[in-house]
Amino acid sequence: MNKDISSELVDQVSAAKSTLQPLNIVGGGSKEFLGRVSEGQPLHMREHCGIVDYSPSELVMTARAGTPLVDLIDLLDQHHQMLAFEPPLYNGQATLGGTLATNSSGPSRPWRGAVRDSVLGIRLINGEGQHLRFGGVVMKNVAGYDLSRFQAGAMGSLGVITEVSFKVLPKPATEKTLTFELSQADAIQKLTQWQKQPKPISAAVWVDGVLSIRLSGAQRAVDGTSRQWGGELMDEKEATLFWESIREQTHRFFHDSRPLWRFSVKSSLAATGDDAMVDWGGAIRWVRREASLPNMVQQAIPMEGQVSLYRNGDREAEVFAPLPTPMKQLHQQIKRAMDPYGIFNPGRLYSWL
Amino acid sequence: MKDASDITLTKPQILVELGRVLPTNCIIEDEETLRPYECDGLSVYCEMPLVVVIPETVQQLQAVVRLCHQHAIPLVARGAGTGLCAGAMPHAQGVVVSLARFNRIIDIDEDARTARVQPGVRNLAISEAVGEFGLYYAPDPSSQIACTIGGNVAENSGGVHCLKYGLTVHNVLAFDMLTAEGDLVTIGHQGLDGAGFDLLALLIGSEGMLGIVTEITVKLLPRPEVAQVVMAAFDDVEKAANAVADIIGAGIIPGGLEMMDSHAIRAAEEYCHAGYPIDAEALLLCEIDGTLEEVQEHILRVENLFRQLGAIAVRTSNNEEERMLLWKGRKSAFPAVGRISPDYYCMDGTIPRSQLSNVLKRMNEMSEQYGLRVANVFHAGDGNLHPLILFDANVPGELEKTEEFGGKILELCVEVGGCITGEHGVGVEKLRQMHAQFNDEELSQFHRIKEAFDPKGILNPGKGIPVLKRCQEYRSIEAAK
Ligand SMILES: Cc1cc2nc3c(=O)[nH]c(=O)nc-3n(C[C@H](O)[C@H](O)[C@H](O)COP(=O)(O)OP(=O)(O)OC[C@H]3O[C@@H](n4cnc5c(N)ncnc54)[C@H](O)[C@@H]3O)c2cc1C
Numbered sequence: 001m002n003k004d005i006s007s008e009l010v011d012q013v014s015a016a017k018s019t020l021q022p023l024n025i026v027g028g029g030s031k032e033f034l035g036r037v038s039e040g041q042p043l044h045m046r047e048h049c050g051i052v053d054y055s056p057s058e059l060v061m062t063a064r065a066g067t068p069l070v071d072l073i074d075l076l077d078q079h080h081q082m083l084a085f086e087p088p089l090y091n092g093q094a095t096l097g098g099t100l101a102t103n104s105s106g107p108s109r110p111w112r113g114a115v116r117d118s119v120l121g122i123r124l125i126n127g128e129g130q131h132l133r134f135g136g137v138v139m140k141n142v143a144g145y146d147l148s149r150f151q152a153g154a155m156g157s158l159g160v161i162t163e164v165s166f167k168v169l170p171k172p173a174t175e176k177t178l179t180f181e182l183s184q185a186d187a188i189q190k191l192t193q194w195q196k197q198p199k200p201i202s203a204a205v206w207v208d209g210v211l212s213i214r215l216s217g218a219q220r221a222v223d224g225t226s227r228q229w230g231g232e233l234m235d236e237k238e239a240t241l242f243w244e245s246i247r248e249q250t251h252r253f254f255h256d257s258r259p260l261w262r263f264s265v266k267s268s269l270a271a272t273g274d275d276a277m278v279d280w281g282g283a284i285r286w287v288r289r290e291a292s293l294p295n296m297v298q299q300a301i302p303m304e305g306q307v308s309l310y311r312n313g314d315r316e317a318e319v320f321a322p323l324p325t326p327m328k329q330l331h332q333q334i335k336r337a338m339d340p341y342g343i344f345n346p347g348r349l350y351s352w353l
Numbered sequence: 354m355k356d357a358s359d360i361t362l363t364k365p366q367i368l369v370e371l372g373r374v375l376p377t378n379c380i381i382e383d384e385e386t387l388r389p390y391e392c393d394g395l396s397v398y399c400e401m402p403l404v405v406v407i408p409e410t411v412q413q414l415q416a417v418v419r420l421c422h423q424h425a426i427p428l429v430a431r432g433a434g435t436g437l438c439a440g441a442m443p444h445a446q447g448v449v450v451s452l453a454r455f456n457r458i459i460d461i462d463e464d465a466r467t468a469r470v471q472p473g474v475r476n477l478a479i480s481e482a483v484g485e486f487g488l489y490y491a492p493d494p495s496s497q498i499a500c501t502i503g504g505n506v507a508e509n510s511g512g513v514h515c516l517k518y519g520l521t522v523h524n525v526l527a528f529d530m531l532t533a534e535g536d537l538v539t540i541g542h543q544g545l546d547g548a549g550f551d552l553l554a555l556l557i558g559s560e561g562m563l564g565i566v567t568e569i570t571v572k573l574l575p576r577p578e579v580a581q582v583v584m585a586a587f588d589d590v591e592k593a594a595n596a597v598a599d600i601i602g603a604g605i606i607p608g609g610l611e612m613m614d615s616h617a618i619r620a621a622e623e624y625c626h627a628g629y630p631i632d633a634e635a636l637l638l639c640e641i642d643g644t645l646e647e648v649q650e651h652i653l654r655v656e657n658l659f660r661q662l663g664a665i666a667v668r669t670s671n672n673e674e675e676r677m678l679l680w681k682g683r684k685s686a687f688p689a690v691g692r693i694s695p696d697y698y699c700m701d702g703t704i705p706r707s708q709l710s711n712v713l714k715r716m717n718e719m720s721e722q723y724g725l726r727v728a729n730v731f732h733a734g735d736g737n738l739h740p741l742i743l744f745d746a747n748v749p750g751e752l753e754k755t756e757e758f759g760g761k762i763l764e765l766c767v768e769v770g771g772c773i774t775g776e777h778g779v780g781v782e783k784l785r786q787m788h789a790q791f792n793d794e795e796l797s798q799f800h801r802i803k804e805a806f807d808p809k810g811i812l813n814p815g816k817g818i819p820v821l822k823r824c825q826e827y828r829s830i831e832a833a834k
Contacts, residue, residue, distance in 0.1 A: 057602035058705050080604060103546060110545060116554055117523050130794045138703040139735035140520065140775035142509050142558045143783070143790050144818065145802050149522065149554035153546065170604030192464045196487060198575040199644065220646030264544030268464035283545045306547045321548040326536040331549055333805035338798070349549070 001071075002050030004064065006123075006131060006162050012043055013160060014129035016343045023343050025156040027066060027095035030088075031102050035155045037315050038348035045097055048162060053137070056081060060120065060137050062165040065097025072096065076168055084112040084169045086203075088248050097161045103152035106247040107203035107214070110267070110280045112169065116152030123163040124151070127339035137165045147338075156345040157353060158338040172202070172216035174223075177239035178231035180211045184278060185271040187211040191282050192268045199225045205246055206278040207253050214243060246279065249311075253277050253286070259313030261287040261296050265305030272303075286310075293318055318351060328352070362424050364403050367448070370424070371406060374416035381405040390449050393436040394496075397698075397752060398781050402429070402443030407451045411529075411537065411567050414450065418565060419535035421448060427814050430561040432473065432504030435496045437699055438780030440508065440560050440816055447814075450565065452503050458482050459568065465543065466573040467526060472503025472566050476510075479571060488573040491518035494776070495684055503566050509558030511776040513609035513640075513683075516734035520776070522557040524572045530556065530564040533807035537567070555802075560778050561813045563806040580608060580642035581652050582679050585659035586633035586666040590614060593635035594709035596662045597733045600639060601706065603658060605651050608642040610734030614713070616693070617686050617730040617741075624689035627682030630666050637733065638683055640676075686730040687741070694726070694743035696752075700759050702766030703737045703775035712769060716740060716762060723758045725751075737775035738766070764789045784819040793821055 016023050022040035049066040056079040063072055069083070070092045076082055086106030087099045094104070100122070105114040121135030124147070135141055135148035151161055182190065187206040195201065200217035212234065215222045226233065234242065245251035254260070263272070267282030277286040285305075289296075293309055300307040300321070309319040323331065335342070335353055347353065362370070364382075371380055381387055382404050392399045408414040421428040427447030434441055443449045455471035458479065462468070463486045468479055476497040480489040493512035494500055500510070506528065511520045518524070527541030540552045556563055587593040593612060600610065613621065613629075613636045622629040629636055637659070641651045652669060659667050670676035682689075690697050704712050713729065720727045731739040740762055744755040763773040763786045773779070773786040787796065799818045803810070 055705070055707060057598045058707060059601060060705070103551070113519070113523060114546065116551055117519065126798060128794075130798075132795045132798055133791075134795065136703075136770070136772050138705060138737075138771050138775070140511055140515070140703045140732075140737045141772040142776060142778050143772050143774050143787060144779070144795070144799050145563075146509075146522070146554055146558055147798070147802070150551055152551045152554065154550050158550075170606065173604075196463070196466065196575055198577045200647070217643070218647040218650045220650055221644040224644060224646045264542075264546055266462070266465040266467070266543035268462070280545060304543050306542055306544060308548060323549055324538070326532060326534075326538050327549065330532070330538070330552070330806065334550060334555075334802065337801035337805040 003047055004050070005048045009043070009048060009160060009162060010125055010129055010131050013125050013343070016041070017127060017129055017341050020341055021343065022346050025160055025345055027098035028068060028090070028093035030090035030093035031098055031104065033311050034102055035348045036319055036351065038345050040346065043160065045095060045160070051075060052163065059168050060165060061168055062137060062163060063096050064163050065095060065161045067096050068092055069094045069096060069099060080171050081168045082171050084118050084167070085109060085115045086112070086247060087115065090248065096164050100151055100161055100164055101154060101156045107205060107243055107279060110283055111202050114152065116149045118166040118168070119148050119152065119164060120167055121165040122148040122151060122161055125160040125162060127159065127341050127343055131162065135165065139167065155349045157335060157349050159344060174219045175202070175214060175216045175239070176222050176226050177212055177214045177234040177242065178226055178229060179234055180231045181209055182206070182211050183209070183271070184274055184276070187278065188268070188271055188282055194229070195267065195281055201281065203243060204281040207251065212242065214239070256288045257312060258288040258290055259309055260311040261289060261291070261307055262310040263287065263300060263303060263305050263307050265303050269303055269305065297321055320350060362426065367404060367426060370420050371404065371417065374420060375406055375408060375413055379407050379409060379413065381407070390431065390434070390443060390451070393434045393439060393441040395437050395439045395780070395782055398439035398442050400443045400445050402445070402447060402449040405449045405451055407454055409454045414565065414567060415531055415535050415537060417448070417450060418531045418533070421811050422534050422809060425809050425811055428811050429813050430503070430507070430565050432501030432507070433475070433499045435500040436504060436508065436780065437701065437777040438774070438782040440778050440780035440813070442781055444814060452501065455503070455567070461486070463488070466575070467543070467570050468573055469568060469570050470502055471568055472506070473501050476500050476502055476505055483573050487576050489576050490571050491524055491574050492521050495687065502569055502571065506557055506566050506569060507559065507561045508776065508778045511732070511737065513611060513732065516610055516732070517606050517608050518574065522554060525553060525557060525569060526572055527553070527570040528566050529568040530566050532564050533809065533812050541570070543570070558778070560780065560817045562803060562817050563812065565812070577608070577642035578644050579648045580640055580676060581648055582638055582640040582670045582676050583652060583655050583659065584629070584668045584679050585637045585639065585664040586630045587635045587637070587663065588633065588665050590635045590713050591710040592663045593637055594713060594733070596637060596659060596664070597709060598706045599658060599662060600655060601734065603654065605641070605654065607734060608640040609638070611638045611683050612636065612729070612731055612733035613683065613686060614729040616726060616728035617690060620689040620693045620728065621682040621686045624692060625681050625685050627678050628668070629682055633665065638679060683730065690728045690730070690741050690743070695745040695747065696743070697728070698742045698744065698755050698759055700738065700740045700742065700762050701774050701777040702763050702771055703735070704766050704769050704771035706736045708769040708771070709733065709736065712738070712765060715765060719758060719761060723754055725755060725758055732775070735775070736771065760786055779817045781816055784823070787819045796821055
């Protein structure tokens with residue numbers, strides 16, 4: 001599908017501006033579980049879709065925000081290229097715009113970057129109903145403030161992302177997954193040592209007493225490293241399914257109705273309890289626990305990390321780590337600079353934003 | 354939008370106020386000692402500041418910021434002054450704050466692969482300090498011996514290895530910053546992402562206009578096992594340009610992929626005898642790094658590709674010495690070009706790789722039209738051009754002609770889908786070209802962002818984003834031509 005409804009979107013935003021009607025921006029609706037509940041009239045992005053430009057030798061693609069990621073991946077596959085950030089596809093529902101707004105990136109994130117690291121430029125409708133273009137389609141661009149990457153994780157609170165240009169990567173020639181039965185503490189120690197070496201790691205997860213490491217790259221590099229590190233070689237099909245279950249959060253670890261907490265920490269942080277799951281080579285610790293955000297925030301302090309309530313739990317309360325006063329003020333001022341009438345996804349990120 | 358022009362204090366009054374918060378050895382006010390601060394690396398733009406301060410602690414710096422905020426005094430941060438867009442050029446009624454004394458590496462966390470450093474630490478000093486752990490800091494601007502990490506953050510600097518390892522924005526985890534009001538805030542943290550807006554993304558590359566960075570946590574990478582560089586010479590610029598796209602299209606991401614044209618080749622060869630073939634029209638340097646096995650595999654493919662694409666000579670470094678020598682020519686290309694012309698002006702546009710040969714050709718046409726030579730030495734892998742326009746400032750009118758030519762090159766970059774600056778920033782220099790890349794609504798959005806951080810407009814005023822009225826004037830001048 002290929003359709004440009006940007007002028008209708010601009011009209012809808014302008015109408016919302018004049019009536020001060022809050023808008024709830026909806027892509028594929030696949031990430032409704034994320035952030036706080038947000039009321040507002042739905043602004044549907046799904047129809048604004050299609051790949052606008054793709055030149056494989058530039059390693060750059062531009063697509064409308066409502067395009068499902070699976071459409072992008074289908075085309076990239078034909079050219080043996082891929083999205084660097086390995087995003088969750090959520091049954092094919094995840095769209096490009098929503099993926100950027102939530103900065104939703106998969107297991108390869110520590111090595112190949114997040115969505116924000118791939119983004120080169122965007123088009124966006126601000127709170128004045130102006131359709132603007134920031135960044136571009138080239139690898140380096142420092143003209144003006146970087147309002148493109150800045151959308152990552154803002155949960156649509158700064159404007160309606162209508163188009164995204166991003167860089168893509170060639171697919172690695174080979175992939176292998178090694179597994180090691182280890183305690184969490186031992187796994188973190190190994191990960192810390194191995195990540196100091198220039199080896200082709202592209203994912204590393206510890207769950208249920210097993211450390212799984214994916215190697216990607218030139219055939220000989222992957223073979224060489226896997227010989228050196230040992231472990232069990234995971235069957236190729238099984239490995240694909242395993243990494244998919246991590247990326248899509250369908251792994252049995254996630255089959256749980258308790259609140260799911262996401263600790264973003266430095267990768268070498270000591271073990272956090274055997275009921276946790278370790279992703280991103282140590283930089284993410286997933287914890288399932290009945291607890292309140294303030295309580296978990298206390299726990300994050302000695303970890304020098306940040307915690308958020310990722311899934312389940314009370315989504316009318318705050319779900320992201322609280323910000324110190326000057327930061328909170330900056331957020332409010334920036335929000336006003338882009339969305340002066342407060343119409344975009346109010347309260348989705350913080351109750352006060 | 355205020356331009357901090359409603360300044361109420363006189364120089365003696367400012368000095369008295371500064372004297373309350375700083376020891377006297379941190380204040381420079383006499384003309385002779387102020388002189389070196391009048392410009393950055395782009396010396397065609399000069400301005401004498403009222404005062405330069407060189408604080409020693411964050412508390413002192415904070416007091417200076419608060420003072421400037423209170424009295425609406427323009428404040429320009431300065432790292433090493435190697436910037437190439439007049440970003441650190443002083444304000445005539447303002448204070449320059451030099452971060453030269455913030456030169457400590459505070460902490461190296463080998464296990465987390467991070468380093469906490471002060472903003473005045475030189476880029477290269479980080480890699481030197483962490484080398485013993487087999488780690489390094491990836492972004493490597495050609496000015497890395499001199500430029501500071503604070504300046505790199507302000508400009509989102511890149512370098513030869515950014516094609517594979519990213520720019521400053523991809524390699525900084527967190528920093529502390531003084532806001533325009535003088536509040537100390539921490540942006541980012543030890544983890545890979547955090548709560549709230551991605552302020553790192555917005556602030557990196559904001560040219561000292563949104564805050565003053567006081568401490569930075571950078572990401573470190575394990576040093577690749579091996580790196581080898583392939584030099585390929587071509588008798589035709591177009592062939593070389595196409596080879597760049599073909600390498601990338603073949604699924605290889607080189608550590609660096611640089612190009613030099615015949616002016617640059619000859620100048621560099623004469624300067625440091627790297628063994629470049631001086632009769633070549635274009636030269637590519639393609640570095641492959643990674644594990645031993647990977648490098649072997651890719652080097653073979655790259656050599657073959659270059660031959661197939663018509664390279665007249667292909668040479669691969671066999672050891673570190675040879676690799677360093679091949680790079681030496683590239684790294685010293687700017688000073689080398691400096692020897693073949695009384696002056697040169699370095700431009701910095703980025704274009705899609707597929708436009709390389711087209712843009713190089715059109716640039717040559719313009720070069721003839723303006724009667725000014727252009728040498729090209731640039732980051733071809735990411736389409737980041739650095740045309741060096743050769744001129745003589747002593748010939749009346751030649752600088753003006755050079756600036757006009759340079760402006761045209763940047764506009765050409767925008768026309769083919771690129772941008773007016775890849776890594777050097779807008780500063781004062783490219784204010785005029787901003788209107789080629791952005792319309793008034795986009796520029797006003799930038800101004801509103803600036804106001805959100807700095808309502809009084811004291812931080813590096815007059816840089817980065819043009820005043821809209823100016824743009825309209827420029828446009829009508831263009832239209833009238
Ligand atoms: C020969 C040569 C080669 C170069 N090669 C490259 C290259 O390959 N890639 C590249 O990207 N650049 C290159 N540059 C440009 C320049 O070196 C970079 O822009 C560098 O990052 C500037 O650092 P600096 O410390 O000299 O900053 P300065 O020139 O002192 O300042 C640059 C800007 O940063 C601001 N600033 C400085 N410190 C702070 C701080 N602590 N907080 C907030 N703002 C601050 C200043 O106000 C100014 O706007 C080159 C320059 C030269 C002269």
